[in-house]
Amino acid sequence: MTTFENERQPSSDPFEELAPIYDAVFPAVVPKYAEAHDVLLSMLPFGSGDSVHILELGCGTGELTRKLVEHFSAARISALDVSPSMLREAVRKLRPFEERVDLLQRDLTDPAWHEGFEDVDAVVAAYTLDYLPLDVHERLVSQVFDLLVPGGRFVSCEFIEPEDPRVGDVFRNLEYQLISRQVAQKRVSEENIKILVGLAESGPKHHVVRISSLLEWLRKAGFDRVDTPWRFFNFVIASGRKP
Numbered sequence: 001m002t003t004f005e006n007e008r009q010p011s012s013d014p015f016e017e018l019a020p021i022y023d024a025v026f027p028a029v030v031p032k033y034a035e036a037h038d039v040l041l042s043m044l045p046f047g048s049g050d051s052v053h054i055l056e057l058g059c060g061t062g063e064l065t066r067k068l069v070e071h072f073s074a075a076r077i078s079a080l081d082v083s084p085s086m087l088r089e090a091v092r093k094l095r096p097f098e099e100r101v102d103l104l105q106r107d108l109t110d111p112a113w114h115e116g117f118e119d120v121d122a123v124v125a126a127y128t129l130d131y132l133p134l135d136v137h138e139r140l141v142s143q144v145f146d147l148l149v150p151g152g153r154f155v156s157c158e159f160i161e162p163e164d165p166r167v168g169d170v171f172r173n174l175e176y177q178l179i180s181r182q183v184a185q186k187r188v189s190e191e192n193i194k195i196l197v198g199l200a201e202s203g204p205k206h207h208v209v210r211i212s213s214l215l216e217w218l219r220k221a222g223f224d225r226v227d228t229p230w231r232f233f234n235f236v237i238a239s240g241r242k243p
């Protein structure tokens with residue numbers, strides 16, 4: 001497994017406090033977290049034994065990476081993340097698959113984030129691209145198109161800005177109920193929730209895009225079969241194919 005220790009380190013790592021508790025908190029408080037990963041994976045039109053190269057953007061602690069590498073038993077996965085602390089968790093989790101997984105520290109806001117990659121069969125991202133400023137996000141969609149082989153797929157699960165504010169209100173209410181229930185049932189600790197809330201308030205900003213703009217960026221980049229196979233309130237999976 002390629003490690004990231006020798007690569008350029010960010011001056012500070014905003015995910016440092018979250019990384020060790022991420023797996024205990026995020027899946028418990030993000031509605032339909034695992035379901036979104038499963039749908040994302042199911043959009044990849046490969047056989048489970050195909051020797052494909054999948055690039056994952058913002059792999060975090062490697063939850064989706066593990067699903068991908070387990071499901072696609074001959075695939076090579078290159079998983080990128082800006083946070084050394086998140087990558088450290090991913091290294092631990094993915095050690096059994098180290099021959100087929102490369103974990104690399106890359107900042108997606110750097111225009112050269114994709115250096116060294118070409119002809120990839122699919123690019124995936126979960127809960128990550130909404131951390132990018134909108135112009136960077138749009139540029140990235142085009143860069144992803146260029147990286148893919150013809151027939152290659154881009155699938156991303158993102159937090160979006162609903163067209164109708166009522167959708168956002170209902171979602172926040174559901175989210176609040178879910179978190180309260182998980183705390184009451186001791187599935188997640190109040191301390192960990194405080195860390196999560198602290199990060200949401202003073203950590204990296206979310207730059208949420210409207211679905212209509214996201215789909216327009218995909219079409220403008222050249223993708224066809226642009227669609228949203230899954231949506232739950234403020235979360236959407238968007239996908240496209242390089243013709």
Ligand SMILES: C[S@@+](CC[C@H](N)C(=O)[O-])C[C@H]1O[C@@H](n2cnc3c(N)ncnc32)[C@H](O)[C@@H]1O
Nearest residue numbers: 058059060081082083086107108109126128131
């Ligand atoms: C909410 S986590 C999602 C992790 C994982 N994809 C999942 O499904 O659980 C967001 C991840 O995006 C990464 N990230 C945020 N900004 C980034 C950037 N500019 N470049 C690369 N990764 C970034 C964070 O370090 C973090 O690991």
